[in-house]
Amino acid sequence: MPSIQPVITLSHVGLTWPDGTVALDDVSGAFGAGRTGLVGANGAGKSTLLRLIAGELTPTSGAVTTVGDVAALPQTLTLRTGTTVAELLGIARQLAAVRAIESGDVDVRHFEAIGDDWDAEARASAVLTEVGLPASALERRVAEISGGEAMLVAIAGLRLRRAPITLLDEPTNNLDRDARSRVADLVRGWSGALVVVSHDVALLELMDDTAELYRNALTTFGGPYSAWRAALDQEQAAAAQAVRAAEQTFRVERRQRIESQLKLAQRERTANKAEREKRVPKIVAHGRRMQAQVSAGRLRGEMESIEHAARLALDAAEERVRDDDGIRVDLRDPGVARGRRIAELVGTDRSYVIQGPERVALIGPNGIGKTTLLEGMLGIAGAERTVGGARGILHTDRVAYLAQRLDGLDESATVLESVRAAAPSVPPGEIRNRLARFLLRGDAVGRRIATLSGGERFRVALARLLLADPPPQLLVLDEPTNNLDLPSVDQLVSALRGYRGAVLVVSHDDAFLSRLGLDATLALDAAGRLTLVD
Structure with a gap:
């Protein structure tokens, strides 16, 4: 069973872009207080869903409810090349206030900005050392460090913040093996609710629950990625078997309907021939034909109804079988000679x-x-x-x-x-x-x-x-x-x-x-x- 005590609730959430493109439609579900891996195919809307939870986007319909503040690691982090390391760590405001006070500016707003974080720079320096950067890197910008370093610093900053809810979008992108191991350690000891969007199977194995966004349906499974995948594979195998059984039933019912119609037609031709040979009075022959047509019509209707039911059962079975949409890559031959x-x-x-x-x-x-x-x-x-x-x-x-x-x-x-x-x-x-x-x-x-x-x-x-x-x-x-x-x-x-x-x-x-x-x-x-x- 998934973790209890939902901290994020989605109620009939929809989002339509200004150009009319529907990003999400009528999504409902919840995330628990533990660690949840959010999975889904490319284009399913996972990043968009996280941005809605974080409050970066406003839904065009429905509502998103969270219990406590939300901190987020955006998928587009490395595009923010002008952001400083101090901003990634979330202490830029406190550092500016400390330096202003040190320079003699004792405005009350600086003390309010610092609060209890007088040791913010010391804690930040310790974090930078942990990720392999010098303390002097606080003023460096994202453009001046590697993508992997920027990602590690940002994740470390979120850990320092300790928000009740944290969202991580592809946190192991650009990270080497050692850095991924550090992220895994951070995730294992994370305090507060954590929702992670990732295609990193090793990271998803550390989750308590696995949620999937599939065709605007959000479902949650109690267990890590491998357990969810095994359950899904088992479900799909059963669905495929149900399709084969429904196809067989449909073929049988269709064949029986066709055979029945052929028999009825043959019977009608035989009866008409017999009536002509016996020279049955027209009024009697007409009555018999009407009776036979009513009986044949009733049988034909019953057979068509049975076939239609079999067709509906087949359609329902096929609906359960996924036809996941993935990219298709075809590369043309550039004509490179082997010795070139x-x-x-x-x-x-x-x-x-x-x-x-x-x-x-x-x-x-x-x-x-x-x-x-x-x-x-x-x-x-x-x-x-x-x-x-x-x-x-x-x-x-x-x-x-x-x-x-x-x-x-x-x-x-x-x-x-x-x-x-x-x-x-x-x-x-x-x-x-x-x-x-x-x-x-x-x-x-x-x-x-x-x-x-x-x-x-x-x-x-x-x-x-x-x-x-x-x-x-x-x-x-x-x-x-x-x-x-x-x-x-x-x-x-x-x-x-x-x-x-x-x-x-x-x-x-x-x-x-x-x-x-x-x-x-x-x-x-x-x-x-x-x-x-x-």
Whole structure:
């Protein structure tokens, strides 16, 4: 059974975007006082639901009720590049007040801002040390630290805040193995109610309950992800068996109705022939035909009613079987010859040439400079050209880059405009068809990038990269499984394994990397050394 004592209650909640797109419709349910993992397919509305609970959005119908204050980790955290570390920790106001008092400003509002948090800076320094950052990092901005470091600092800040209810949206995105372990430790000892949206199965195993948002229905299961998954698989197996049984019954009833109609028709022809041969008076023959037609009509109606009932039973059984919608990824052949030099990674100790349709992974701890190395190689404005002496060299101009922060999108552009910019020669209708494979359909393609959730933004960025025309010879992917559900990751793996271009990927998702069929894995360290990992 799920945890008792609901701290979040949703009553017939609906949300419609200003352009008329329905995000959520008539969602009801509750979250308990323990730790709950919120799961669901890409596009189900999980992040939107968290934003409604946090009060960032106002429902267009229904109500959200919470018991106590709500603190939230947004999925789009790394896009807030101007936010300082102190703001991530939630102590910027207190620090400003302390410094104002130290400078001689004794306005009462500064003392009110501090309250009992005179040791806020000391506690923050301890947290920064725990996540591997110096105390001086309080004034640094998100743009100046790695995505993984920003995520850890923000989660640590939420722990410091100790709100009665905390919402975490994809908290292990961009985190290496050690950082994920730290998050797991934080979750195990979390005080207060916790709702976690994640595709990280290991994290979901730490939950007390599992809630699923599926087609605007919110259901809660008492147990972690594996127990919920096993129960769902069992339910779906039973539903599939029920469909097979209902199909068999429907076929039998339909065949019996057809056979019955054939027999009735044959009987009527035989009776008419007999009457003609016996020269039965017309009035008698007419009476007999009327009686036979009434009897046949009654039987026909009964058979049709039985068949209709069997059809309804089949429809009901099929409704219980899920047809989950996942992204579909098809990559065109970019025509890369096997001997073609595509790119080169130059370390302080060795170099590695990416040649032909190779798949290469670049790994290393958070903050070591993997993203910086990629952006320097790609010539992105403001990026350092070397990391501890390591650098990258391109030998092709047909490169597509999926950024970890997803900050390369024009916020004012629509989804359709954004993707068309990467494939200007492709007609809009064809772009729409291709976007449908990324679960971006109908009115959704007219929405502005600024209004999208993290998952939707990610799918737009992925679509821009994979639908580019002409197709890229090199795909550079920085944490490509962020925000993707497991079926979508399967699709991406399948597409990349069959891709006839080169792939350079940075990821902390070991399971994803192990399935790619990598040609090489290179580890980067702080001194700029590249180590070829067996």
